[in-house]
Amino acid sequence: MIYEFEVPGKIIGKGRPRLNSYTGNVYTPTRTKDYETLIEQYFLLKYPRFKMLEGRIKISMIAYFSIPKATKKSMLEDMLEDKISPTKKPDIDNIIKIVLDSMNRFAFKDDIQITKLEVEKRYALEEKIQIKIEEY
DSSP states (O other), X not given: OEEEEEEESOOOOOOOOEEOTTTOOEEOOHHHHHHHHHHHHHHHHHOTTOOOBOSOEEEEEEEEEEOOTTOXXXXXXXXXXXXXXXXXXXXXXXXXXXXXXXHBTTTXXXXXXXXXXXXXXXXXXXXXXXXEEEEO
């Protein structure tokens, strides 16, 4: 089974856990929780009657970042043709973590099932992330 969907808008990386110095409790930042919920919602919009995956899983992600406004026209074509990749935040590992955490116990039972992972950062006219989850 294959699930393919995209999440439009600004890409947010997984935030570090924070410590409330008053209570001593550790918590996930609100911005991180909100983006995880957004990923879940776009998955549910496309697959309202999904079946949780139970076998081994391959995940492919392409994070499309918007081209900076001050980019020269000569570089613009190279960026759109994937000759120049984004080397800016969020880090690729934080993108992976937020997507996997949002889909864990949701689209698949546990992230231990993931045996293949492909991730790429590219430039595009609109910022979004494309996610493909497949059982193989």
